[in-house]
Amino acid sequence: MAEKFDAIVVGAGPSGNAAAYTMAKAGLKVLQLERGEYPGSKNVQGAILYSDALEKIIPDFRDDAPLERHIIEQRMWVLDDESYIGTHYRSDEFNKPPYNRYTIIRAQFDKWFSEKVQEAGAMLICETTVSDLLMDGKRVIGVQTDRLGGSIYADIVILADGVNSLLATKAGFHPELEPKNVALAVKEIHFMPQETVEARFNVNGDAGVVIEMAGKITKGMMGTGFLYTNKESLTIGVGCMLSDLKQQKISPYQLLEEMKAHPSIAPILEGGEMKEYTAHLIPEGGYKAIPELCGDGWMIVGDSGMFVNAMHREGSNLAMTTGCFAAETVIELAAEQKPFTAKNLARYREKLNESFVIKDLKKYKNMPDVFHANPQFFTTYPEMLNQAAHKMLRVDGIDKKTKEKQIMANFKQRRSLFGLMGDAYKLWRAFE
């Protein structure tokens, strides 16, 4: 194929789909390449979809997108070995359309999104892995694929190829990922009758519940777990930083298995049929780990650019938003008949800086360092909190004031008062 395109998009996840859709709508000649058999066949997510980002691209997505349940309740659990302490927030406000968050199944969702991209006029070729970027000196002029007879040319190449970001690494745009900046998540989907899901979570219709978890389930590693309700299935998963997994002797699937056996979790999964086991990396290095985002003839969007807000488990929305900004930059420059040089493409970075994307990531920029340096957030604290709750709730003839004293003594013994105050301060500084 000696044909030349205005733009090539590598990848058909949310970032690539948002970019390809936006450019195709504006009348540009867009080619999108995806290595999977169909869009979504390589992709893994929890998965929560935030309406806002998608609404900006496809306002009426609710009409036909494959959505599982809208979320009306969020639970946060801190787990000890046999217990959890947590908060549940449920509001009927979340049960009034238009809904704000949905659970989705990525393989189905990506396929749907991709159909919209093709309707908008972009050309999609699946089952094709881009093996290298074609360079003319420092400028990207196209891509090399493992089929189609090789080279395809375009004025701009948008790298929406996900967390591993192999193409940019190979081209020398950024170094290899560091273990401290990526988490590995493993996940399973368990099917059960719709009525069972609804009874176990006290919901009806299309309403759903999500549970975010931290504590002993990650064996002291920096990480979290999750359990989400779909229409007739539950997804359960756990993720930890690679730098921590590298120090442990427990495999990721054993970690997941032990989490599933937790006495507060096992009854929820009881009787379900496990139909798929997946694993995927999440870029969690935050603001400080964001690589160079554009250069002559190329831009990076989505996970490939570290665009994940780990504190709020947001990724797909940042992927879509960054994909849109990159596309808008291309559309504007094309209209102004300006070349896609690094200097001109810097406009993409400006758009990011002015938006919630960079503002949010910047806000939490110290969070990864704080957690890496203070493992007690994942070990001692979950234990202490659970023990405190246990002590207060157990009726055993000891007065509450004495119990409080015992709890404080335990806190101080486990971690000095200065340590506790210091931790609170560190967290506050990082959140501020």
Place this chain on the structure above:
Amino acid sequence: MSANVKVEEKLFQNRYRVDAGRPHIQIKDEELCASRCETQQCTVCCPAGCYTLEGNGRIVLITDGCLECGTCRIICNDHRNVAWEYPRGGYGVLFKFG
């Protein structure tokens, strides 16, 4: 503590199109794994159990069950001994749900 789980049972639920005879990941220098890598952490961290330690101290990599996550490449950062590519287009794991 639940009993040790066999990852094969989990992988059995997945769909794959294996590119027979063309593994997409390779160990660059097998001797290095056997003699100079102390922790051989790929055998622990791979979520699909693709790396196994043989009795003679050697590491064997079989990529048929690979979930294409990238973990093995990134955690081998002390030796950079993993040559990692995606499978050819259309091959490898095929998620039904993701």
